[in-house]
Amino acid sequence: MMVKGKKAVLISISLLIICLAILSYAVIQSDYRKNIVRESTEMSAIDRANSIVSGVQTSVRKIVSMSGGVNISVNGMSAVFKETLGSGASNFDEQLSRYKRFLETFTDKTNLTIGNSGGLILNILPANIAYTHPSGTGGQTIKLVAGSSNYSQYDIDAFVPGGKLIDLAKCAASITPGTKKLDIIIIDALDRSCEYSGTFDPASAGYVTANTTTNEKISVTIPAGTYGDVIIEDINKIGVAVTTNVTLLISSWTRPAVVMPGANITVNLSAYGVTDIESVMVA
């Protein structure tokens, strides 16, 4: 009788343990799934913010392309800029400012910070090479300035369809060696003058080559540490279509990106505790 009683107690305890185990499993599963729900809610909020940011990136890129007059893309390790120099003053700043007002009026909790005004300044990452327009977008000049040296070298290829380039070999011969600045002037074939300022000798250093057969292309190689600034200018102000390829030679496999320095998109979805700040990437 005693033995039977012990057995019954054992069975009861076993059943109790099994029940507790099942209940514990259910509670653990419940907590786990609650965590998934919380995490997926946060990630959904990030996705919603990303949706807004993605729209802003596309719109800003189109404003840069249509109003700034510069078509920008990234191809492999090259940032490619297509534009017509001397095409006249652009309404880029006004268009960007209007878009900012529209965005902030019609999209709650979204703010577009524009880092600079008075011309389109772009930055090629990760080498921090500034691609600027000293006389404003639509002006006669493109200036490329290397801001840091986290690259082995970068190459600039400037194409002018129709053979409007000067013969750069002749120009290079007139330069006094020794400076760190290189100016390249791209002009129409009607006036085959050329000008370099500074004392960096691209010819002796072997940094500059030109396709003298078609006169359509200049290639400039800037090694790290030489701080070569490159100016491409339509000196006759007659309008020259230029395609500039900036190819980075860097040790990492980081793909180049073109951003507007100091410009940010902030999406604040406070209901979800999510604030997304992204730089304005145009390519």
Place this chain on the structure above:
Amino acid sequence: MSRKGYVLTLDITIALMIVLGVLFLSAIIINNAQTGTFLEMQQVRLANDIITVLDERGTLQSLNSSLINSTIQEILPSTFDISMTIKTYDYDIGSQNFIYKNRTKVSGVTNETDRFIGQGKRTFVKFSGTGVANYSVLEYNVWVK
């Protein structure tokens, strides 16, 4: 002896009720926690990708609901459906304000379900020459058919 059997049956019944109760409670706890999965996130991401394609292609800028709808059906996986509303505004230079112009509605091929509906918002611009012709705000719903 017959009383013993009665007590034993009652004992087993109560024990079974407790066990079944625990199992039932566990099932309820697990089921209640089963809302919100990564599939729902995928819906929003998918819709975001589709809208980005439409924006990049310039389809959205046409503000043509049948063109937008047919393009969506081309690229949207068949298990999902999307509806969207686009509100378009013109910029009035005189008052420097945005004036409401029109609304474009794009309906899905099925009715929205009572399941999870992912939502999102996006802005886009349409160009005329070198200036923005109009500004649009797009709101979308995405769901599993």
